[in-house]
Amino acid sequence: MTVDRLGYLGFDASDVDAWSRYANNTLGMMTAAKGKDSDRYRLDSRAWRLAVHRGEADDISYAGFEAADAAAFNSTAERLRQMGYQVTNEPDDLKADRGVIDLVSVIDPSGVRIEVYYGATELFEVPFVSPVGVSSFVTGEQGFGHIVLATPDLEKSMEFYVAGLGMELSDIIDWDLGPGGKHKLHFFNCNRRHHSLALLPAPAPKHIHHFMIESASLDDVGRAIDRMERDSRILLTFGRHTNDHMYSFYGITPSGFAVEFGCGPRDVDRSWSVVRYDSISMWGHKFISPE
Incomplete structure (x- = not known):
């Protein structure tokens, strides 16, 4: 329930x-x-x-x-x-x-x-067609994707999402933000998706750090990189995360917060154990300074 x-x-x-x-x-x-x-x-x-x-x-x-x-x-x-x-x-x-x-x-x-x-509305009679040819987005039982929110009170926020909404902790990353210090980023799941929510216990100018959308193929991600370089600005280069193993990159939205566009993560299954990580990525995800 x-x-x-x-x-x-x-x-x-x-x-x-x-x-x-x-x-x-x-x-x-x-x-x-x-x-x-x-x-x-x-x-x-x-x-x-x-x-x-x-x-x-x-x-x-x-x-x-x-x-x-x-x-x-x-x-x-x-x-x-x-x-x-x-x-x-x-x-x-x-x-x-x-x-x-x-x-x-x-x-x-x-x-x-x-x-x-x-009881959300379905429109199977009007098929989804991406205007730029994204093959499909991974949603279904896993929902929209994920969001990362900044919180001034991690314990109260965890209680709200775990005891209140019924989410479960996936894992924790000690994220080194450089001059901002290290912060324990907590990840939460409510289905097979590794995380639908992550909480960042750090001061931030906005409530949202980023949101993520997952595509069905690596080619979708590569083409999105090309479009992002053409239309906007890439924030973090193509890389692979330590915890969910997603291949992704990050761009800057028109509102100034980030979006992650990725593919190929691993799912939470019955054998899942909560662990911690010292790094957010196995490789890549390098910050690109604005010119």
């Missing part, structure tokens, strides 16, 4: 037109039907996965975590209430706008709006 996946994300962006070009032409997302006050993008058969709202924050606006059914949805909402969180039953017009059967919202310990829902 927990959440099953990260289902969707909403961002506030000062330049929604730049995001439109970036989502379509750089990342390869498909434009979806507009929301009430947002541009939306598809990665798969779902009606939408990413919403971009006009705003000055240039940060995450909300993250939607999906429960499998009414029982899991109600159980999660009640558990959060019993933990002392103010859980809001959202009105019908917001449910309709999100395209879900039921929806509650709550603010996590870092100040990020978290939406828990069930």
Whole structure:
């Protein structure tokens, strides 16, 4: 009776037109039907996965975590209430706008709006087609991808996501940020995806550090690198992570935070054990300074 996946994300962006070009032409997302006050993008058969709202924050606006059914949805909402969180039953017009059967919202310990829902809209009658030829994105039971959030209180945030939403710790990396010192980056799963969420206990100008989308092939990643070099800026070079073994690179979004584009990670299985790492990557992922 927990959440099953990260289902969707909403961002506030000062330049929604730049995001439109970036989502379509750089990342390869498909434009979806507009929301009430947002541009939306598809990665798969779902009606939408990413919403971009006009705003000055240039940060995450909300993250939607999906429960499998009414029982899991109600159980999660009640558990959060019993933990002392103010859980809001959202009105019908917001449910309709999100395209879900039921929806509650709550603010996590870092100040990020978290939406828990069930019954998202599928559009199998309108197949996903990437405008730049991405073969497909890996979603399904693993959901959107992952997000990394900065938190001033790791213990409270862990309690919220583990005891509240029902996620499980995958592993920990002692991440050396150079002048920023070392920070213990904690990774959490709620399905086979190695992590749908990671928490960075470090001061940060934005709530979100980066989000990740996973493509089906290495060629998709290589072509995305070419597009990123053409349209924007690469932040970290192509590399492979120590914990989830994903091959990926990082780019800069129009809002200034990062996006990871990758493929080929390993899954969490029944034999999984929580471990720690001294490095975030086996190789690659080198920082590229802006010129």
